[in-house]
Amino acid sequence: MAVQKLPLAKALNESLRTALENDPKVLIMGEDVGKLGGVFRVTDGLQKDFGEDRVIDTPLAESGIVGTAIGLALRGYRPVLEIQFDGFVFPAYDQIVTQLAKMHARALGKIKLPVVVRIPYGGGIGAVEHHSESPEALFAHVAGLKVVSPSTPSDAYWMLQQAIQSDDPVVFFEPKRRYWDKGEVDVDAIPGPLHAARTARPGTDLTLAAYGPMVKVCLEAAAAAEEEGKSVEVLDLRSMSPIDFDAIQRSVEKTGRLVVVHEAPVFYGSGAEVAARITERCFYSLESPVLRVGGFHAPYPPARLEEEYLPGLDRVLDAVDRALAY
Amino acid sequence: MTVESTAARKPRRSGAAGKRTGAAKKQQSPQASEPQLVQLLTPEGERVEHPECDIELSAQELRGLYRDMVLTRRFDAEATALQRQGELGLWASLLGQEAAQIGSGRALRDDDYVFPTYREHGVAWCRGVDPTNLLGMFRGVNHGGWDPNTNNFQLYTIVIGSQTLHATGYAMGVAKDGADSAVIAYFGDGASSQGDVAEAFTFSAVYNAPVVFFCQNNQWAISEPTEKQTRVPLYKRAEGFGFPGVRVDGNDVLACLAVTRWALERARRGEGPTLIEAFTYRMGAHTTSDDPSRYRHDDERLAWEAKDPIQRLRAHLEAAGHADEAFFTALEEESDTLAKRVREAVRAMPDPDDMAIFENVYADGHALVDEERAQFAAYQASFAEEGN
Numbered sequence: 001m002a003v004q005k006l007p008l009a010k011a012l013n014e015s016l017r018t019a020l021e022n023d024p025k026v027l028i029m030g031e032d033v034g035k036l037g038g039v040f041r042v043t044d045g046l047q048k049d050f051g052e053d054r055v056i057d058t059p060l061a062e063s064g065i066v067g068t069a070i071g072l073a074l075r076g077y078r079p080v081l082e083i084q085f086d087g088f089v090f091p092a093y094d095q096i097v098t099q100l101a102k103m104h105a106r107a108l109g110k111i112k113l114p115v116v117v118r119i120p121y122g123g124g125i126g127a128v129e130h131h132s133e134s135p136e137a138l139f140a141h142v143a144g145l146k147v148v149s150p151s152t153p154s155d156a157y158w159m160l161q162q163a164i165q166s167d168d169p170v171v172f173f174e175p176k177r178r179y180w181d182k183g184e185v186d187v188d189a190i191p192g193p194l195h196a197a198r199t200a201r202p203g204t205d206l207t208l209a210a211y212g213p214m215v216k217v218c219l220e221a222a223a224a225a226e227e228e229g230k231s232v233e234v235l236d237l238r239s240m241s242p243i244d245f246d247a248i249q250r251s252v253e254k255t256g257r258l259v260v261v262h263e264a265p266v267f268y269g270s271g272a273e274v275a276a277r278i279t280e281r282c283f284y285s286l287e288s289p290v291l292r293v294g295g296f297h298a299p300y301p302p303a304r305l306e307e308e309y310l311p312g313l314d315r316v317l318d319a320v321d322r323a324l325a326y
Numbered sequence: 327m328t329v330e331s332t333a334a335r336k337p338r339r340s341g342a343a344g345k346r347t348g349a350a351k352k353q354q355s356p357q358a359s360e361p362q363l364v365q366l367l368t369p370e371g372e373r374v375e376h377p378e379c380d381i382e383l384s385a386q387e388l389r390g391l392y393r394d395m396v397l398t399r400r401f402d403a404e405a406t407a408l409q410r411q412g413e414l415g416l417w418a419s420l421l422g423q424e425a426a427q428i429g430s431g432r433a434l435r436d437d438d439y440v441f442p443t444y445r446e447h448g449v450a451w452c453r454g455v456d457p458t459n460l461l462g463m464f465r466g467v468n469h470g471g472w473d474p475n476t477n478n479f480q481l482y483t484i485v486i487g488s489q490t491l492h493a494t495g496y497a498m499g500v501a502k503d504g505a506d507s508a509v510i511a512y513f514g515d516g517a518s519s520q521g522d523v524a525e526a527f528t529f530s531a532v533y534n535a536p537v538v539f540f541c542q543n544n545q546w547a548i549s550e551p552t553e554k555q556t557r558v559p560l561y562k563r564a565e566g567f568g569f570p571g572v573r574v575d576g577n578d579v580l581a582c583l584a585v586t587r588w589a590l591e592r593a594r595r596g597e598g599p600t601l602i603e604a605f606t607y608r609m610g611a612h613t614t615s616d617d618p619s620r621y622r623h624d625d626e627r628l629a630w631e632a633k634d635p636i637q638r639l640r641a642h643l644e645a646a647g648h649a650d651e652a653f654f655t656a657l658e659e660e661s662d663t664l665a666k667r668v669r670e671a672v673r674a675m676p677d678p679d680d681m682a683i684f685e686n687v688y689a690d691g692h693a694l695v696d697e698e699r700a701q702f703a704a705y706q707a708s709f710a711e712e713g714n
């Protein structure tokens with residue numbers, strides 16, 4: 001059946017399975033991705049069906065995972081890596097930033113690095129320290145990397161397909177608190193471009209731009225605003241590098257107001273980049289300053305405080321009200 | 327070969343060196359405090375035997391190794407001079423490490439793959455990489471730029487130790503492909519402290535990857551001596567990871583060739599990784615920006631000068647009658663020709679086009695790069711218009 005209703009994690013699992021079936025060069029690598037199927041079961045059953053040679057349990061060494069994946073990519077493989085949690089990526093940050101992102105340019109284009117780094121990210125699952133972070137801006141800042149994040153099971157399936165097919169390294173941020181949310185996935189669909197934004201809900205008074213786990217919150221905020229007679233458009237950015245500024249511009253030229261929402265700290269976050277560029281592009285269309293809603297400039301708090309830390313419905317609506325008050 | 331050879335070396339029973347010395351039963355006892363290293367050619371140029379690791383080379387092959395070392399040194403000296411003349415921004419000299427690089431480099435097959443640091447000019451030479459290709463990054467016209475797959479010689483890696491993981495991954499791929507090629511990763515005593523090197527050892531051991539870790543211990547990581555990196559001889563690190571480690575006289579091109587060949591064969595046979603510690607000396611500065619007089623004594627350098635890799639092979643060639651004066655004279659001329667060619671190529675090396683900034687950032691393109699390229703092009707063009 002072409003259209004299935006799947007949880008987001010299962011959609012990723014199906015996407016990996018499809019990639020392994022379609023291309024013998026695709027490899028899965030990571031900690032506990034084999035028999036366990038990954039701590040979130042995204043690779044569940046893959047080692048059983050494709051063998052230990054293609055679904056590889058690695059030593060617990062993130063730099064080693066990315067560094068050896070670079071070597072495998074240079075040999076012609078297409079490794080898809082799982083970093084177990086967002087906060088564990090930093091031992092690999094050097095290999096990602098210093099090597100993976102730059103080797104194509106270093107070789108004047110003569111080599112390609114088709115490596116996907118999957119990272120479950122974001123909070124909201126009551127975890128201990130280092131398991132709830134949103135470090136996407138740290139990667140989007142680096143030329144040579146592409147950075148994306150799906151918000152729906154359908155995008156999870158298709159964006160991962162496209163990321164694996166990309167000849168560029170892609171950091172693939174998975175909204176871990178949405179792993180269990182179900183949605184329709186059409187595996188026979190013809191997907192749109194990987195780096196295009198998607199209008200998740202049309203509106204006329206204000207644009208909410210978000211990605212990953214915050215798209216759902218923004219849709220809820222838009223629904224609540226509608227009850228108060230406000231028409232809020234929700235853009236799912238999907239890609240943090242590149243960012244589909246054209247789509248945001250089109251929306252803002254229509255609504256005149258923009259609020260960018262992400263879990264990551266606001267300071268130097270992707271919202272800052274969107275605000276700056278859209279202010280430049282849409283100066284005469286804007287009815288209010290571009291506002292941002294996100295995390296604070298503080299370490300991600302203990303789980304008992306994360307409800308306060310994470311931008312929820314009320315904080316998004318507060319920003320909507322402030323923008324509309326101009 | 328055992329991990330740490332304890333057997334004393336014996337002089338060869340045949341061969342010119344033996345004849346010259348009257349087949350003397352010379353035995354060199356290792357210094358008490360230093361582990362034994364594999365040596366086949368003494369600093370005086372005497373051919374000695376190693377019970378587990380030996381090599382038979384024709385006179386022509388020996389002359390070939392000598393030529394490689396001389397030309398590499400001449401190229402290196404020319405690059406240093408070009409830096410002093412302002413033609414290069416920086417140069418990392420390999421002076422003193424010619425035997426380690428030529429010996430290991432000539433052990434490789436064409437289908438083997440090299441992952442170098444930024445000082446492997448001799449290995450590059452062995453792979454057939456044109457020396458002028460190495461100078462682009464030091465002149466500042468590119469960051470490397472050669473096609474690694476043309477000579478199976480990866481781009482120079484500046485960040486210390488990173489490439490040992492790439493080599494390991496590549497070797498894992500070789501094994502997956504069922505090929506019998508081997509991979510060699512170069513690094514130094516300083517890099518041995520990097521986590522990436524430890525992780526490369528772990529991954530290569532766990533996956534039994536066909537990789538040789540070739541550590542040129544040149545005694546100095548810029549200003550820090552090896553004692554600041556390790557309490558044990560570096561080759562012993564391998565034991566804890568479960569594969570063999572060998573220390574070889576890094577100024578002995580024959581020993582480096584023999585030991586590397588042995589390690590590569592192990593890799594091909596599916597016996598996994600090997601660590602080779604080539605015990606050598608950085609005769610020059612770390613780079614042209616460095617000033618070794620601030621941290622090390624000249625007498626140390628002088629002591630190593632007596633172990634010069636090129637002189638000892640020359641002594642052997644002469645004593646054995648493997649090369650005559652005409653050979654050395656011709657080689658001198660070839661060196662000068664090479665230097666001239668390099669000099670002219672560097673001076674003629676054009677600066678890249680301004681727009682090269684935006685090229686090859688991504689393989690599949692990127693909207694922001696396209697936008698910034700267009701903006702910058704328009705900005706540049708605005709000056710041209712004003713000039714009209």
